[in-house]
Amino acid sequence: MSERLWELEPTPAEMRALVDAAMRRIVSHVASLPDQPAGDLDAAEAETAALALRAPMPEEGRPLEDLLDVVFDRAAPRSWNAAGPGYLAYIPGGGIFESAVADLIADSLNRYTGVSAAAPCLCQLEANVIRWFCDIVGYGEGAYGFLTTGGSLANFSAVVAARHEKLRDEGLARGTVYVSDQIHHSVEKAAHLAGIPRANVRRIPSDAGFRIRLDAVRDAVARDRAAGLSPFLLVGSAGTVNTGAVDDLAALADIARDTGLWLHVDGAYGGFFTLTPRGRRAMAGIERADSVSLDPHKGLFLPYGTGCLLAKDGHALARSHGYWADYLPQQSDTLERMDVSRLSPELTRAFRGLRVWLPFMLHVVGAWRRALDEKLDLARVAAEGLRAIEHVRVVAEPQLSVVPFRLEPPGVTGAARDEMNRDLLRRIVARGRVWISGTNLPPPGTGAEGGRPEGWVLRFCVLSFRTHADRIEAALEDVRAAAAALL
Amino acid sequence: MSERLWELEPTPAEMRALVDAAMRRIVSHVASLPDQPAGDLDAAEAETAALALRAPMPEEGRPLEDLLDVVFDRAAPRSWNAAGPGYLAYIPGGGIFESAVADLIADSLNRYTGVSAAAPCLCQLEANVIRWFCDIVGYGEGAYGFLTTGGSLANFSAVVAARHEKLRDEGLARGTVYVSDQIHHSVEKAAHLAGIPRANVRRIPSDAGFRIRLDAVRDAVARDRAAGLSPFLLVGSAGTVNTGAVDDLAALADIARDTGLWLHVDGAYGGFFTLTPRGRRAMAGIERADSVSLDPHKGLFLPYGTGCLLAKDGHALARSHGYWADYLPQQSDTLERMDVSRLSPELTRAFRGLRVWLPFMLHVVGAWRRALDEKLDLARVAAEGLRAIEHVRVVAEPQLSVVPFRLEPPGVTGAARDEMNRDLLRRIVARGRVWISGTNLPPPGTGAEGGRPEGWVLRFCVLSFRTHADRIEAALEDVRAAAAALL
Numbered sequence: 001m002s003e004r005l006w007e008l009e010p011t012p013a014e015m016r017a018l019v020d021a022a023m024r025r026i027v028s029h030v031a032s033l034p035d036q037p038a039g040d041l042d043a044a045e046a047e048t049a050a051l052a053l054r055a056p057m058p059e060e061g062r063p064l065e066d067l068l069d070v071v072f073d074r075a076a077p078r079s080w081n082a083a084g085p086g087y088l089a090y091i092p093g094g095g096i097f098e099s100a101v102a103d104l105i106a107d108s109l110n111r112y113t114g115v116s117a118a119a120p121c122l123c124q125l126e127a128n129v130i131r132w133f134c135d136i137v138g139y140g141e142g143a144y145g146f147l148t149t150g151g152s153l154a155n156f157s158a159v160v161a162a163r164h165e166k167l168r169d170e171g172l173a174r175g176t177v178y179v180s181d182q183i184h185h186s187v188e189k190a191a192h193l194a195g196i197p198r199a200n201v202r203r204i205p206s207d208a209g210f211r212i213r214l215d216a217v218r219d220a221v222a223r224d225r226a227a228g229l230s231p232f233l234l235v236g237s238a239g240t241v242n243t244g245a246v247d248d249l250a251a252l253a254d255i256a257r258d259t260g261l262w263l264h265v266d267g268a269y270g271g272f273f274t275l276t277p278r279g280r281r282a283m284a285g286i287e288r289a290d291s292v293s294l295d296p297h298k299g300l301f302l303p304y305g306t307g308c309l310l311a312k313d314g315h316a317l318a319r320s321h322g323y324w325a326d327y328l329p330q331q332s333d334t335l336e337r338m339d340v341s342r343l344s345p346e347l348t349r350a351f352r353g354l355r356v357w358l359p360f361m362l363h364v365v366g367a368w369r370r371a372l373d374e375k376l377d378l379a380r381v382a383a384e385g386l387r388a389i390e391h392v393r394v395v396a397e398p399q400l401s402v403v404p405f406r407l408e409p410p411g412v413t414g415a416a417r418d419e420m421n422r423d424l425l426r427r428i429v430a431r432g433r434v435w436i437s438g439t440n441l442p443p444p445g446t447g448a449e450g451g452r453p454e455g456w457v458l459r460f461c462v463l464s465f466r467t468h469a470d471r472i473e474a475a476l477e478d479v480r481a482a483a484a485a486l487l
Numbered sequence: 488m489s490e491r492l493w494e495l496e497p498t499p500a501e502m503r504a505l506v507d508a509a510m511r512r513i514v515s516h517v518a519s520l521p522d523q524p525a526g527d528l529d530a531a532e533a534e535t536a537a538l539a540l541r542a543p544m545p546e547e548g549r550p551l552e553d554l555l556d557v558v559f560d561r562a563a564p565r566s567w568n569a570a571g572p573g574y575l576a577y578i579p580g581g582g583i584f585e586s587a588v589a590d591l592i593a594d595s596l597n598r599y600t601g602v603s604a605a606a607p608c609l610c611q612l613e614a615n616v617i618r619w620f621c622d623i624v625g626y627g628e629g630a631y632g633f634l635t636t637g638g639s640l641a642n643f644s645a646v647v648a649a650r651h652e653k654l655r656d657e658g659l660a661r662g663t664v665y666v667s668d669q670i671h672h673s674v675e676k677a678a679h680l681a682g683i684p685r686a687n688v689r690r691i692p693s694d695a696g697f698r699i700r701l702d703a704v705r706d707a708v709a710r711d712r713a714a715g716l717s718p719f720l721l722v723g724s725a726g727t728v729n730t731g732a733v734d735d736l737a738a739l740a741d742i743a744r745d746t747g748l749w750l751h752v753d754g755a756y757g758g759f760f761t762l763t764p765r766g767r768r769a770m771a772g773i774e775r776a777d778s779v780s781l782d783p784h785k786g787l788f789l790p791y792g793t794g795c796l797l798a799k800d801g802h803a804l805a806r807s808h809g810y811w812a813d814y815l816p817q818q819s820d821t822l823e824r825m826d827v828s829r830l831s832p833e834l835t836r837a838f839r840g841l842r843v844w845l846p847f848m849l850h851v852v853g854a855w856r857r858a859l860d861e862k863l864d865l866a867r868v869a870a871e872g873l874r875a876i877e878h879v880r881v882v883a884e885p886q887l888s889v890v891p892f893r894l895e896p897p898g899v900t901g902a903a904r905d906e907m908n909r910d911l912l913r914r915i916v917a918r919g920r921v922w923i924s925g926t927n928l929p930p931p932g933t934g935a936e937g938g939r940p941e942g943w944v945l946r947f948c949v950l951s952f953r954t955h956a957d958r959i960e961a962a963l964e965d966v967r968a969a970a971a972a973l974l
Contacts, residue, residue: 008854009583009952110791113791360544
């Protein structure tokens, strides 16, 4: 038997030593975030390093410091710095430290929060969080929801709720779903997971502003209904990944009302901008949606692992997700005392509420309002700065905090332009100060989207609470230098 | 604007102060676990206390110590002590502290592990964990899997994989699933979430040992097939909640092979007992299943929030769960380098691997082998002790670490006996040293299950790493005293 360094139950002194050792690394790691490379890995080197970490089930314990070396010195530096200020790619991550401490507490307590009877007061703290989120999107009293691990499972449960309320089990093969060609792919994946045939998801073209075309939605629903299909779910975006576009949510709510469809709004990226006046305006009508996905690990800057689904009629979640067994305790029918396992796909789960509750109680919501307003400002600064660079085109005005752009020198089009912009991206990120990503914009159709740019574009997405004006300035400098070198 | 106590980015000194304050509470909380009441809440008082915690979105920040008071003094004590040694109810929780520290680290790093390219080395550490789990259940090289938040989502993805491999989207309405009447309800819920009509889940009667009846499975599949339905999924239990029964997994594998069904084994409670020789014997054949659910937050004593799904053919998970979008990076087709988002329903997610990896690397697997063996021993001690109490019947021999029992004094039957046993439970838990739960055993059918007990029974489930012989002795004393008081 190998000698163990720690027992399964450490002593108080061992607990403190463990945390102290971790904190030495964490504190210096967080302090160094602004100076860490933003994400331009040598992919081949990183792969080799990863493969070198392959290891069979350990036969001998290793000293804690060795293990922390692996994590902090070998593994973490070889990753995109999703927690750092220079991360403008995809949707940036957060990582507010109070949430990390909340997880330390929740894990150590390890109380059972899947059913309310097991920990009524802890469950109430989580219920408070859900109620605050309902307030944030403008939902009224009958609304409720639950915390997920992220947007994908939130979108999944929205499909399940819509399916149950509008379609019932029997008709899945005929059920049809309407999304824009700019929708996050997790919505289509959610429909697939929930048993909707892939062929039944209608990708509606988006307009010149990359918003779902309302006329095309109405047409598609009517056409499917005439063909004997069962349209049941319409999904709008409160901030697309590609361009940050916000669909006309009020108009979608009208369509959903007129056609009897469930309206779900994917606000994973953009939903929490409703905390700001500009975001509120952009998302007018969100409070009329039947359900809304939010991602606290995006818009509230939490560490990865917390999404949220809200429903205007909270009981719809219980109707579609509730199951009971003889070995479970009695359940409450009051929304805020309801078992989260009855509302959601999970039974046993982490006490997710604390990682939202603790920072909210310490900082107060104003801290997020200000930070999110700053992100909207920074996106506008970025758009202005990009426009000032010769031959750079901002291909869509920032509706929230995504700024898509590309180099469009005269005479360079199509594949050559795409290749030039891929090169531009490589040069920008090689500097190590920002990490950005590109995406492909679909060809415009024959309708209202005429004149819209298509093809490969770069984008800034400003969402880290650690990104401030200095980093946007640096990003613009790097674009300027890379563009100059290319032309 | 209210005065903030902490900025969204605390200084190093503030970070340390926050953790120190939390650790003062955590250390004394963990030290006091054995002396804390096991779970007999005054439900009405706890509800009142919970409702008193309802609070609107905070307008003013509160001192950290006030918030820790709420969590540790007001909320946590009013909960079932799922982390304590006296928790023998449902399936006990764990809460090894090294995992809590791993979460603190993972949250603070906040790297993106949904796609491998974003953090290849961190993803490799998680891939190591998956490979170890494959080894533990006896899977070979082509097997792979992913970490979930718990057993429910593991079972869900097993249904999705089975549906995709055996049934395809089109035939959901005709797809049928076979489970025993002792299956965990999350399997039926999983089928529902995946779009299988509720009426298509066949509850096969269990035998005298509460194992699924093999003859009845074969009959049901043949009957459904003859009726034009599409049997596609057979689910076995590696440890039921009610009695800890382990289905004859080798025989189920034979049936699955003969009938072309996908065999999923729900090992959320029992799967990690394969680390022990006795568990290995009880679960012979598990390595022939197409997929297996495991719950590290049960059998490995982790804090809540970590389950696992393994598949014998890892690529089956990618085929059923993989989706791609233009804004995502390139994907690897090698199992251990594959994006977890391609294998699973989630995209952005917490870096779950570290909470398994760190304790495994520190303690080495032998620590769990010994601890799980101890649980099996304790269950046998409990069964012996219960049998020695007058009029107590152990209603099913412990196959793993669940011991179902009840008081059966002469002449007391049916509803009166159920009521007496509910009273027995109340008296046992009122002492505060153990927290146990009861369940309802189904009436025996007309076949091989003849003579099996039915009705309401109590049960011990021994699974906490903090439960040792002294607590089982205390539990037996409390049963003895309560039974004596009742008779």
